[in-house]
Amino acid sequence: MLKLSQTYVFFFLFIAVLNSCKEKSATNDSKTETEEELTQRALEIHKRVLTLDTHADTPLRMIEPGFDMAERHDPKETGSKVDYPRMIEGDLDAIFFAAFVAQDIRDDDGNTRAKALCLQMIDSIVASTENNADVVGLALNPDDAYALEKEGKRAIYIGIENGYPIGNDLSNVALYFEKGVRYITLVHSSNNDLADSATDPDGGEHGGISDFGAKVVGEMNRLGVMVDVSHGNDSVFYDAIKMSKAPIIASHSNARAVTNHERNMTDEMLALMAENGGVVQLTMLADYLREAPPNAARDSAMAALRANMKPIGEMTKEERTALRQSFQELNEKYPNPPATVEHVADHIDHIVKVAGIDHVGIGCDFDGGGGIEGVFDASEVMNITIELVKRGYTEEQIRKIWGGNLIRVFKEVQAIAEQIQSGEAS
Ligand SMILES: [Zn+2]
Known part of the structure; x- marks a missing residue:
């Protein structure tokens, strides 16, 4: 009896040692790691790290009558790229839903309509988190993403894409902040009262950020709202770097040296972003990822x-x-020709080379034109991680790319807001 159990113990020890050797060779020696093992390792990393996407225009969907975020939608049939079931499938832990208002007439009527639509979208995001409290939670602060992840829930943050709904009333920034907004993209596809667009057919009109836009940036710094320069022209970027007391973000932009598009950032801008301590969030828009x-x-x-x-x-x-x-x-x-996850990784490689590993992240732009071969919707975002592992990125590097960097900037933005507010109080 004794002898038999001893044999078993040795047998199990032998198997355990064999297994640990196998694991070691899988993690340390890529030559002996099969494609399947690499994918498995990547998926485990994808599960362990906080995965945060900083840009989705899903609120455009949320305000459609009958659109239910708790339902899985067929992307081919409906065009929809994000809902809660697909976030769970792709193991996407956190997302910024951007209330996007397309640029229209810049007068009192236009501003009033823009504000109403923006508030409607924000309310629909909040209502969606309340109606689906078993799977998601509204997130307001950097650590909320980690707390919700521990509870097994997705973190829903709110942003605004296009400063148009601020109109010409600075107090709207505080109103949106109170409602949960944590970044504002200053401008969209055409110029507004705050800033010049990278793609306005008439070119810039303020030479970057306007006088009113500078006040908006100051107010965002005071409240702890991240300044987002995506869609702005190059002068907007340089102005924001100079004006903002806190690091800035580009919530969905790529590298211009890899794909020559005015929405992408030059190497000089990427290097300056690193000096600023900010972060560039890679986006899944085909035209910004490869030249057709x-x-x-x-x-x-x-x-x-x-x-x-x-x-x-x-x-x-x-x-x-x-x-x-x-x-x-x-x-x-x-x-x-399709844009692929290899193109995404080419941009990440380049930004890491120019700005460093601490200044790059992911902002897919789902429901706003984002979605490529291999990363078509929220259920496929793990393919980015698989490609990064293939290229030799470590878990710690992937953790930074997939959310760590953005959370660091978010924390700094809040710390600087506290300093500004305590300075005002004393
Ligand atoms: Zn956009």
């Missing part, structure tokens, strides 16, 4: 479709579905 060969037939067909389009906010559900189908048909008729 010239395709005049496609361009003119797309332009014709856009010219006849009424604003998305004014469309019925049927009209939106029809528009999506038209775009899909054009894409099939005049296909562009």
Whole structure:
């Protein structure tokens, strides 16, 4: 009896040693690690680190009547890229939902409408977290993401894309902050009263950030709202670096040296971002990830479709579905080479080379045009981690990229706000 149990003990010890050797060779010696083992290791890393996506325009969906975040939507049929079931599938722990208001007329009426729409979106985000309190929670501070992750829930942060809903009333910044907004993208596709856009067909008009925009940046610093320079032209970036007392972010922008697009950042800007202590969040927009060969037939067909389009906010559900189908048909008729997760990693490699590992993150822009081959929606974000592991990134580096860097900036922004407020009080 004794002998038999001893044999068992030795046998189990032998198996244990064998297994530990196998694990060692899997983690330390990439030559003997099979593709399957690497994927498994990557998925485990993906599970362990906080995965935070800083940009999704999902509130545009949330305000659609009948759209339920608790339901899984078919991305091909509905065009939707984010809902709570798919965040769980992709093990995406935290996300910034951006209340996005497209730029329109810059007068009192326009500003009033923009503010109303922005508040409607913010309210819909908050309501969605309340209605799905078993799977998500509203997050207001950096550590909330980690606390919610421990509870097994997704953290939902709020941002605003386009400062247009601030109108010309500085007190709106505090109003949005009170409602939970923690970053504001100063400008969108065309100039507003705060700042110049990278893509306004008429070029800039303020030489970067306007006088009013500078006051908005000051107010954001005072309250602890992150300043987001994505969509701004290059002067907006340089102005924000000079004006902001806290580090800044680009919530969804890529590297211009890799893909030449005015929405992407030059090496000089990336280096300055590192000096500033800020962070550039990589985005999954095909045109910012790879250069497509010239395709005049496609361009003119797309332009014709856009010219006849009424604003998305004014469309019925049927009209939106029809528009999506038209775009899909054009894409099939005049296909562009796909953007892939390899392109994403090329941009990350470049930013790490120029700015360092502490200044890069992820902001997919799902539901705002983001979504590529391999990272089509929230359920596929683990493919970014797999590609990073393939390229030799360590768990600690991936932890920084997937949220650590953004959380560090967020904490600094809040610490500086406290300093400003205590200075005011004394
Ligand atoms: Zn955007």
